[in-house]
Amino acid sequence: xxxxxxxxxxxxxxxxLAASLVLIVGVLHGYFQNQVLEELxxxxxxxxLGVEQAGMDYLTGDLPRSSRVTWVAxxxxxLFDNWEDPAAMANHADRAxxxxxxxxxxGSSARYSDTLAEKTLYYALRLSDGSxxxxxxxxxxxxxxxxxxxxxxxxxxxxxxxxxLWLSGRVARQLVAPINAMDLxxxxxxxxxxxxxxxxxxxxxxxxxxRRQMQDLRRRQEEFGAITENMSExxxxxxxxxxxxxxxxxxxxxxxxxxxxxxxxxxxxxREMGFRRCVEGALSGQRTEQLLERDGSxxxxxxxxxxxDGAVGGAVLVVLDVTEKExxxxxxxxxxxxxxxxxxxxxxxILGTAEILENGLVQPVDIPHFAGNIHREAQRLIGLxxxxxxxxxxxxxxxxxxxxxxxxxxxxxxxxxxxxxxxETKQVTLRLEGGKALARGVPQIxxxxxxxxxxxxxxxxxxxxxxxxxxxESEQGAxxxxxxxxxxxxxxxxxxxxxxxxxxxxSHSGTGTGLGLSIVKHGAAYLGxxxxxESQVGVGSTFTVEFPKV
Amino acid sequence: MRNKFDEQLEKLHVExxxxxxxxxxxxxxxxxxxxxxxxxxxDAAEEAEKDIDQRERExxxxxxxxxxQQQPVARDLREISAALKMIxxxxxxxxxxxxxxxxxxxxxxxxxxxxLHIGEMARAVIAMVTDSVDSFVKGDLAxxxxxxxxxxxxxxxxxxxxxxxxxxxxxxxxxGEVGLDILMVAKYxxxxxxHATNVAEWVEYSLTxxxxxxx
Numbered sequence: 214x215x216x217x218x219x220x221x222x223x224x225x226x227x228x229x230l231a232a233s234l235v236l237i238v239g240v241l242h243g244y245f246q247n248q249v250l251e252e253l254x255x256x257x258x259x260x261x262l263g264v265e266q267a268g269m270d271y272l273t274g275d276l277p278r279s280s281r282v283t284w285v286a287x288x289x290x291x292l293f294d295n296w297e298d299p300a301a302m303a304n305h306a307d308r309a310x311x312x313x314x315x316x317x318x319x320g321s322s323a324r325y326s327d328t329l330a331e332k333t334l335y336y337a338l339r340l341s342d343g344s345x346x347x348x349x350x351x352x353x354x355x356x357x358x359x360x361x362x363x364x365x366x367x368x369x370x371x372x373x374x375x376x377x378l379w380l381s382g383r384v385a386r387q388l389v390a391p392i393n394a395m396d397l398x399x400x401x402x403x404x405x406x407x408x409x410x411x412x413x414x415x416x417x418x419x420x421x422x423x424r425r426q427m428q429d430l431r432r433r434q435e436e437f438g439a440i441t442e443n444m445s446e447x448x449x450x451x452x453x454x455x456x457x458x459x460x461x462x463x464x465x466x467x468x469x470x471x472x473x474x475x476x477x478x479x480x481x482x483x484r485e486m487g488f489r490r491c492v493e494g495a496l497s498g499q500r501t502e503q504l505l506e507r508d509g510s511x512x513x514x515x516x517x518x519x520x521x522d523g524a525v526g527g528a529v530l531v532v533l534d535v536t537e538k539e540x541x542x543x544x545x546x547x548x549x550x551x552x553x554x555x556x557x558x559x560x561x562x563i564l565g566t567a568e569i570l571e572n573g574l575v576q577p578v579d580i581p582h583f584a585g586n587i588h589r590e591a592q593r594l595i596g597l598x599x600x601x602x603x604x605x606x607x608x609x610x611x612x613x614x615x616x617x618x619x620x621x622x623x624x625x626x627x628x629x630x631x632x633x634x635x636x637e638t639k640q641v642t643l644r645l646e647g648g649k650a651l652a653r654g655v656p657q658i659x660x661x662x663x664x665x666x667x668x669x670x671x672x673x674x675x676x677x678x679x680x681x682x683x684x685x686e687s688e689q690g691a692x693x694x695x696x697x698x699x700x701x702x703x704x705x706x707x708x709x710x711x712x713x714x715x716x717x718x719x720s721h722s723g724t725g726t727g728l729g730l731s732i733v734k735h736g737a738a739y740l741g742x743x744x745x746x747e748s749q750v751g752v753g754s755t756f757t758v759e760f761p762k763v
Numbered sequence: 764m765r766n767k768f769d770e771q772l773e774k775l776h777v778e779x780x781x782x783x784x785x786x787x788x789x790x791x792x793x794x795x796x797x798x799x800x801x802x803x804x805x806d807a808a809e810e811a812e813k814d815i816d817q818r819e820r821e822x823x824x825x826x827x828x829x830x831x832q833q834q835p836v837a838r839d840l841r842e843i844s845a846a847l848k849m850i851x852x853x854x855x856x857x858x859x860x861x862x863x864x865x866x867x868x869x870x871x872x873x874x875x876x877x878x879l880h881i882g883e884m885a886r887a888v889i890a891m892v893t894d895s896v897d898s899f900v901k902g903d904l905a906x907x908x909x910x911x912x913x914x915x916x917x918x919x920x921x922x923x924x925x926x927x928x929x930x931x932x933x934x935x936x937x938x939g940e941v942g943l944d945i946l947m948v949a950k951y952x953x954x955x956x957x958h959a960t961n962v963a964e965w966v967e968y969s970l971t972x973x974x975x976x977x978x
Contacts (some may be wrong), residue, residue, distance in 0.1 A: 353833065415918060452772075478777040481900045683858035 222381035253336040257348040287343035310337040357748035382472035447532030467532040495528035551714040559590035607735035614655035642679040646743040650686035652760035665729040670697035701750035782818040791862035794885035808864035815857030842937030845969035884920040891959040912965035917956035
C-alpha cells in the first residue's frame with residue numbers, strides 16, 4: 214500500500230513538474246516575443262523619423278548593423294538594405310508585413326528561417342512618401358530557449374524530483390502508519406480513517422464468531438476429554454503416520470507409556486509385538502485384536518481403522534484390562550478339567566467291577582463285596598453331582614428354598630447327630646457349646662454350611678481329637694465357630710482351601726468331593742454371612758461364620 | 764522444505780523404534796526358546812531377524828536420502844549419523860538372536876543345566892536391549908548411561924557361566940557337547956550386550972554431541 218501511494222504521488226508530482234515547465238516556457242516565450250516586437254516597433258519608428266528627415270543619408274550613415282533595415286519603394290522595389298545588396302533582392306511587395314503596411318500604414322509578421330532554429334520578426338511602417346521602411350530582428354525559438362536553459366532546468370528538475378520522491382515516501386508512510394498500527398485481533402475504538410470503519414466492523418464481528426466457535430470446540434473437546442478420562446478402558450486415536458492424536462490416562466496406564474509429546478508416535482508409548490501388530494493391522498484397513506501379556510497382567514487391544522475419503526486416515530485403539538477375565542477363564546477351564554476327572558474316577562471303578570461281575574469271574578461269596586464297591590462309588594458320584602448342582606445354584610443365586618428365621622443351636626445339634634457315626638469311627642469327640650441364637654437364611658443352605666464344616670472337622674482330625682461347635686448370639690448377630698484339633702492348614706493354602714476341588718491331601722484319597730468348603734464359602738456369601746479361618750499347623754483350625762443381626 | 768525434513772526425521776525415529784522393538788522380539792523369543800525348549804519360538808526369532816534385515820535397509824535408505832537431499836547440520840546431522848551407526852548394531856543383535864535360536868534346537872536344559880546362570884544372563888541382556896531402545900525412544904540420557912553400567916554385570920555373568928561350565932564338564936565329560944553349545948549361547952549373549960551398549964553410546968552421542976569413547 215505504501216508503495217502504491219508512493220508511486221502515485223511520485224507520478225503526480227512528476228507530471229505536475231513537467232506540465233508547469235511546459236506552461237512556463239510557453240508563457241515566457243510569448244512574453245519575450247511581445248517585448249522584441251515592441252522594441253522592433255520603436256526602432257522602426259525612430260528609423261522612419263530619420264528617413265523622413267534625412268532620406269537615404271540617414272540609412273547609409275552609421276546605422277547599427279544589429280538589426281536589419283530595409284527600405285522598400287511603394288511598388289515593392291528594394292531601395293536599401295543594410296545587410297544585403299538591394300539590387301540583388303527581389304520585389305518585396307508580396308511580403309506580408311509590407312503589404313499590410315502599404316494598406317494600413319504599419320504591418321508586422323514573423324517567419325521561421327530554414328533551420329527553424331531562429332525566428333525572424335518583421336515590423337514595417339509606411340512613410341509619408343508611400344515607401345515602406347522595414348526593420349527585422351531575429352529571436353531564438355522556444356526549443357533553442359529550452360536547449361540553452363537545459364542545464365539549470367535539469368538541475369532544478371533533479372532537485373524537485375528528489376524532493377518529490379522524499380516527500381512522497383514520507384507522506385505515504387505517514388498515511389499507512391495508523392493502518393499498520395491497528396490491532397486487528399481487537400479492533401476496538403475509532404478507526405484512523407473513516408473509510409475503514411465497515412472493514413473493521415466486519416473484522417470485529419468475524420473475530421467474535423471465531424471466538425465463539427473456538428469456545429464451542431474447546432468445550433466439546435473438554436467434554437470428550439472428561440468422558441474418556443473416566444473410562445477404565447484405554448482409548449488411543451492415531452493418524453496414518455502412527456502419531457498420537459488423542460489418548461486418555463487409562464491408555465497410558467494400560468500400555469505403560471509415558472505421556473506422549475505432541476506429534477509423537479504411538480510406538481513411543483508401547484512397542485510390544487501385539488501392540489505393533491494392532492497398529493499395523495488397523496492402518497492397513499483391518500480390524501485387529503491382540504492380547505498383550507506381561508508380568509502377569511493381560512491386556513486386550515482392539516484396533517479399528519478410521520476410513521477417510523475411501524482411504525485409511527488413522528486408527529482407534531481400545532485397550533482393556535482383561536487380567537481378571539483371563540483368570541476367571543483359567544478357573545473355569547480348571548473346573549471343567551477337574552469335574553471331568555472327579556466324575557471319571559468313580560465311574561471307572563464302577564465299570565471295572567461291573568465287568569468282572571458280568572464275566573462271572575467272581576465267587577458268589579464275594580459278590581456282596583463287589584456290589585458294595587459299586588454302591589459306594591455310585592453314592593460318591595451322586596454326592597459329587599449333588600454338590601456341583603448346589604454350587605451352580607449358589608453361583609446362579611437361586612437356592613430353591615425359602616428364607617426363614619432359624620435357631621442355630623438346634624440345627625447344630627441335628628448336624629452333629631448325623632455325624633455321630635463317622636466321629637465314632639475316627640474316634641473323635643463331638644461337643645456343642647453356647648446357647649440359642651437366631652439367624653435368617655435358607656434352612657437347607659444353613660445346614661449345608663454347618664454340615665460341611667463339621668464333616669471336614671471330623672475328616673481331617675486325628676484319632677482321639679475333638680470337634681467343638683460354639684453357637685453364640687451377640688449384639689452384632691449370631692456366630693457359629695467350628696474348632697477342630699486336626700492337621701491344620703498351612704498359611705499359603707488358607708486362600709486356596711475354598712477353591713473348587715482343592716485338597717490339602719493331594720493324593721485325592723479322601724472320601725470328600727473337594728467341593729465342601731467351596732459350598733461353605735458360596736453359601737455364606739449368599740446368606741450375607743462373614744466367613745473367617747484361623748489355623749495352626751499340627752494344632753487345629755477354627756472356621757467362624759458370623760451372621761447379620763436378625 | 765523444513766516441514767518435509769521434520770516429517771522425514773520423525774519417520775526415521777518411528778522406523779528406528781520399530782527396528783528396536785523387532786530386536787527385542789528376536790532376543791526375547793530366542794531366550795524363551797532356550798529356557799522353555801520351544802522350537803516354535805526359535806522359528807519366531809529367525810523370522811524376526813529377517814524383518815530386522817529388511818528394516819535395516821529401509822532405515823539406511825532413509826538416512827542417505829536425508830543426508831543427500833536435506834544436508835542437515837548440527838543436532839539433526841548427529842541424529843542421522845547416530846541412526847546409521849545404530850542400525851548396524853541392531854542388525855547384529857538380530858543376527859546373534861537368530862544364532863542363539865538356531866543353537867537352542869540342540870540344547871535341552873536338564874535339571875543339571877538349568878542351575879547355570881544362563882537364564883539370568885539372558886534376562887539381563889534382554890533388559891539391556893530394552894533399556895537401550897527405551898533410552899532412544901524417550902531421549903533419556905540417564906538410561907543410556909545405565910545401559911553401559913549394566914554391561915559390566917553381563918560380562919561378570921558370562922565369566923560365571925564359563926566357570927560353571929568348566930565345573931560341569933569336569934564332573935561329567937558326557938555333558939561336553941551341550942556345554943560347548945551353552946558356552947556359544949553365552950558368548951552370543953555377551954556380544955548382544957556389547958551391541959546394546961554401542962546403541963546406548965550412539966544415543967548419548969546424538970543427545971550430547973560427545974561420544975562416550977572420546978572421554
